[in-house]
Amino acid sequence: MTETVTAAGTSTGSKSEQAYAAVKARIIDGAYSPGYRLVLAKIAEDLGVSVVPVREAIRRLEAEGLVKFERNVGATVSGIDPTEYLYTMQTLSIIEGAATALSAPLIGEADIARARAVNAEMRDCLQHFDPVRFTQLNQDFHSVLFEHCPxxxxxxxxxxxWNRLAALRSSTFRFVPGRAHQSVDEHEALLRLIETGASADDIEKAARLHRSATLDAYLAQAAATDHHTPQQ
Amino acid sequence: MTETVTAAGTSTGSKSEQAYAAVKARIIDGAYSPGYRLVLAKIAEDLGVSVVPVREAIRRLEAEGLVKFERNVGATVSGIDPTEYLYTMQTLSIIEGAATALSAPLIGEADIARARAVNAEMRDCLQHFDPVRFTQLNQDFHSVLFEHCPxxxxxxxxxxxWNRLAALRSSTFRFVPGRAHQSVDEHEALLRLIETGASADDIEKAARLHRSATLDAYLAQAAATDHHTPQQ
DNA sequence: GTAATAGTTTTCGTATACGATTTCGTACTC
DNA sequence: GAGTACGAAATCGTATACGAAAACTATTAC
Structure with a gap:
């Protein structure tokens, strides 16, 4: 009957869950871009549910940092702020570094091979200039590394x-070709470290630097192009 | 008017906020111990509000890992599980390590002095065996280190x-005197590293180890006393 | 005595409704 | 003409109510 077809085929049953998935998807794919005003009643109507589960979904997204909520005023899609980007990237570099180091001992040859295949395809994307697919593959690559994280x-x-970044990137942050090439090389170096059984410390450092370098590239570009801060 | 006096003096206004603060406080101070069944209607009545804000509070606590929520069944205070403790401590060691390293350059002499004073009082607590105050001071000590985290x-x-740990510790995990002495010494060592301007890397390692050592002490004790896992 | 089942109770999930708060537009005054 | 005050509209926050799902209990059949 109703079974409102939410963005992705999320038929978990709970309306609240549906609303959460739907709004999240729209934020991440950029349909709701940063600053967008999320009006409960409107979203509720769009999704064919009442405001209660929508409110719950919004607050959950707030806890994840995807939306900003103000008492008696409402919710807006968060993001944009370069400072926020810096915070997120810095945190991610630390977390990913640790995640990679913890996962490394559990990564087998098959995983390495799969990661290499993904990385090769990323190289292709650089030839044909397909940043969207590149970003997707980049996630796939790291997923292979992390899926065994204990x-x-x-x-x-x-x-x-990642979700935060996806929300930010989809609207404000540009693809930096020079950095992308370097990134692919770093992936290969990481894989070599892992398969040669390098120390957890070395792997962690490499993984951390991989993310930090992307941040630095962004900062450099921002400075170079005199990136005018889009205000909230 | 009404202004329901919630546990701590949390008069932020929003019922949802009140419920959140009240339930959180009760979990952390152990009034609701792990496994405790959180029935919406009951809590709502206790706090003098309706179920809607209580539900919102509970879900927020779920996002923070303090309660476990099961669809159509209800919420229980999470915790107990030693595995969960391990996960939390491991994550915290990574995060605290990074936080300390990032804060270090911003810590001034006054902060160091304050931290030393707290640490001295911790030593006293070991003499008089006051684990509750010790735990509080321990948080204070680390707060001094982190408050400048950029x-x-x-x-x-x-x-x-910390909140997760507080919830866990208050009910299940015991005070380990031997470890506590060592902990105080490590605090002093950390302060020396910071005031001598050691490298971010060294500070991070030391801070990480400080937390890891506590975890190890717990694991050793658990193994020694043949800690029988209290089931959910 | 045990297991399956039907009925009852508890508790959750969400729709609806209404009071409270903010915001926006308009008119009025200086 | 600019600023302020007042009123209307929009939106949020929460109470209440009811349908749905799960858990519990008692009963019956084997």
């Missing part, structure tokens, strides 16, 4: 960071 | 970890 809390933090 | 996301993660 600490679910850390894995959860990684995913949260 | 990345609010990381600081937030630290606080979340």
């Amino acid at each position: 600490n679910p809390h850390i894995l959860d933090l990684v995913h949260r960071g | 990345n609010p996301h990381i600081l937030d993660l630290v606080h979340r970890g």
Whole structure:
């Protein structure tokens, strides 16, 4: 009957869950861009549910940092702020570094091979200039590394960071070709470290630097183009 | 008028906020111990509000890992599980390590002096065997170190970890005197590293180890006393 | 005595409704 | 003409109510 077809095929049953997934998807894919005003009643109508589950969904998204909520005023899609980007990237570099180091001993040859295949495809994307697919593959690559992470809390933090980035990137942050080439090389170097059984410390440092370098590239570009801060 | 006096003097106005603060406080101070069944209607009545804001509060606490929520069944105070403790401590060691390293350059002489005073009082607590105050001072000590942390996301993660631990510790995990002495010494060592301007890397390692050592002490004790896992 | 089942109770999930708060527009005054 | 005050509209926050799902209990069949 009703079974409102939410963005992705999320038929978990709970209206609240549906609303959460739908709004989250729209934020991440950029349909709701940063600053967008999320009006409960409007979203509720769009999704064919009442405001209560929508409110719950919004607050959950707030806890994940995807929306900003103001008492008696309403919710807006968060993001934009370069400072926020810096915070997120810095946190992510730490978390991903740890996640990679913890996962490394559990990564087998098959995983390495799969990661290499993904990385090769990323190189292709650079030839054909396909930044969207590149970004997707980049996630796939890191997913291979992290899927064995023995600490679910850390894995959860990684995913949260990714979601934030996805929301930010989809609207404000540009693709930096020079950095992308370097990134692919760093992936290969990481894989070599892992398969040669490098120390956890070395792997962590490399993984951290991988993320930090992307941040630095962004900062450099921002400075170079005299990036005018889009205000909230 | 009404202004329901919630547990702590939390008169933020919003019922949802009140419920959140009240339930959180009860979990952390142990009034609601792990496994305790959180029935919406009952809590709502206790607090003198309706179920809607209580539900919102509970879900917020779920996002922070303090309660476990099951669809159509209800919420229980999470915790107990030693595995969960391990995950939390491991994550915290990483986050605190980074937080300390990032804060270090911003810590001044006054902060160091304050931290030393707290640490001295911790030593006293060991003489008089006052584990409750010791735990409080321990938080104070680390607060001094972290309060200058330039990345609010990381600081937030630290606080979340502490809350989880508080909820766990208050009911299940025991005070380990031997470890406590060592902990105080490590604090002093950390302060020396910071005031001598050691490298961020060294500070991070030391801070991480400080937390890891506590985890190890727990694991050793658990193994020694053949700690029988209290089931959910 | 045990297991399956039907009925009852508890508790959750969400729709609806209404009071409270903010915001926006308009008119009025200086 | 600019600023302020007042009123209307929009939106949030929460109480209440009811349907749905799960858990519990008692009963019956084997």
